[in-house]
Amino acid sequence: MNNRNSAQPVEFEAAHALYLRRHLEARSGERRGRLERGHRYAEKLFLEKVWWPLLGSLDHLHPEYEIHDWNRRSQFLDFAFLPENGGKIGIECDGFQSHIKDMDRERFSYALNRDSFLTGIGWKMLHFAFDDIERRPEVCRMLLQLSLGPFAAGPFSRPDHPELSPEEKDVLLTAWHLGRAIRPIDLRQKYGFCHRKSRKILTTLAEQRLLRAVPGGKGSYVCKYETVGSFPEFLLR
Numbered sequence: 001m002n003n004r005n006s007a008q009p010v011e012f013e014a015a016h017a018l019y020l021r022r023h024l025e026a027r028s029g030e031r032r033g034r035l036e037r038g039h040r041y042a043e044k045l046f047l048e049k050v051w052w053p054l055l056g057s058l059d060h061l062h063p064e065y066e067i068h069d070w071n072r073r074s075q076f077l078d079f080a081f082l083p084e085n086g087g088k089i090g091i092e093c094d095g096f097q098s099h100i101k102d103m104d105r106e107r108f109s110y111a112l113n114r115d116s117f118l119t120g121i122g123w124k125m126l127h128f129a130f131d132d133i134e135r136r137p138e139v140c141r142m143l144l145q146l147s148l149g150p151f152a153a154g155p156f157s158r159p160d161h162p163e164l165s166p167e168e169k170d171v172l173l174t175a176w177h178l179g180r181a182i183r184p185i186d187l188r189q190k191y192g193f194c195h196r197k198s199r200k201i202l203t204t205l206a207e208q209r210l211l212r213a214v215p216g217g218k219g220s221y222v223c224k225y226e227t228v229g230s231f232p233e234f235l236l237r
Contacts, residue, residue, distance in 0.1 A: 012052050016044065019058045034076050035064040042093045042130050043078055049137035050128065050144060060084065070117050081148075088123045089148070095130040142231045149177055163208055167191075171201050172210055173235050181214050181224040 024035060043063065051061065065080035067090070079091040115125045126147050128140050164172070174190060175182040184198035193201070202225050205211040210232065211225040 012048050015052070015058055016047060019061075020063070023063055031064075031066055034066075038064045038076060038078070042095060042133065045130075046078075046091075046093045046128060046133050046140075049133055050140040053137075054141050054144060065090075067118065067123075069114055075114065090118060090123050090125045092125070092127045093130060093133060094127050138233060142233070145173075145235070146176060146231070164205075164210075168201055168204055169235060172205055172232065175205075175211060175225065175227050176231060181226045182211070183224045 020035075020039065024032060027035060047058065047061075051058070060081060060083045062080045062082060063078070065077045067075050067077060067080075069075055077090040078093050081087070081089040081091065118125055124147065126144070128143075132140050171182075171187060171191075174186070178186065182202065184193075184195050184202065187193045187198035187201065188195065202211060206213050206225055209228065212228045214224045214226055
């Protein structure tokens with residue numbers, strides 16, 4: 001892991017230069033001009049600090065991606081992630097000065113309506129504050145991981161952790177994705193585990209204080225578990 005971290009700046013710079021050149025060569029007119037003008041420090045920093053450490057690839061990620069609103073008015077997203085296995089995820093890197101402080105009421109309304117429109121036609125919209133990208137990229141990585149879900153990695157592909165198996169780490173991530181208490185039946189439905197194995201994994205995570213048992217009624221067995229504390233950063237490495 002340390003070797004990868006030390007090589008990351010070089011790897012990223014080379015990958016980013018190729019990424020930008022390929023997209024520029026594939027465009028012309030205003031679409032090319034928008035990419036030349038729009039992809040600057042904040043957008044590159046997002047890729048370097050947030051996207052690249054999490055996914056290690058810029059595949060299927062389109063910079064300054066053109067979309068149209070309900071009036072066929074052309075707009076550009078900072079990034080669009082369009083994986084081959086489906087999904088349309090729009091990503092915006094928002095600076096306070098340009099997106100809030102200098103925004104009048106009409107622009108504010110339009111920004112909300114645009115996101116609602118894109119959501120209605122199947123997009124998932126993600127917004128990251130520039131201050132967080134610059135100063136708290138680990139928070140952005142955590143939120144991106146939760147939002148990308150199955151697009152970010154397949155099951156049981158989590159990095160090593162001395163106390164958890166790959167299966168246990170993936171179950172822990174699933175518990176955070178659910179947004180509610182997780183039950184053995186959730187593991188049986190998602191992974192095909194038997195009831196005994198499902199309960200064993202959940203119990204192990206509770207013993208490591210990564211989940212907390214939710215007591216049932218008087219005399220009943222514990223049958224569900226909830227997440228505790230903040231999102232485990234080791235799932236993002």
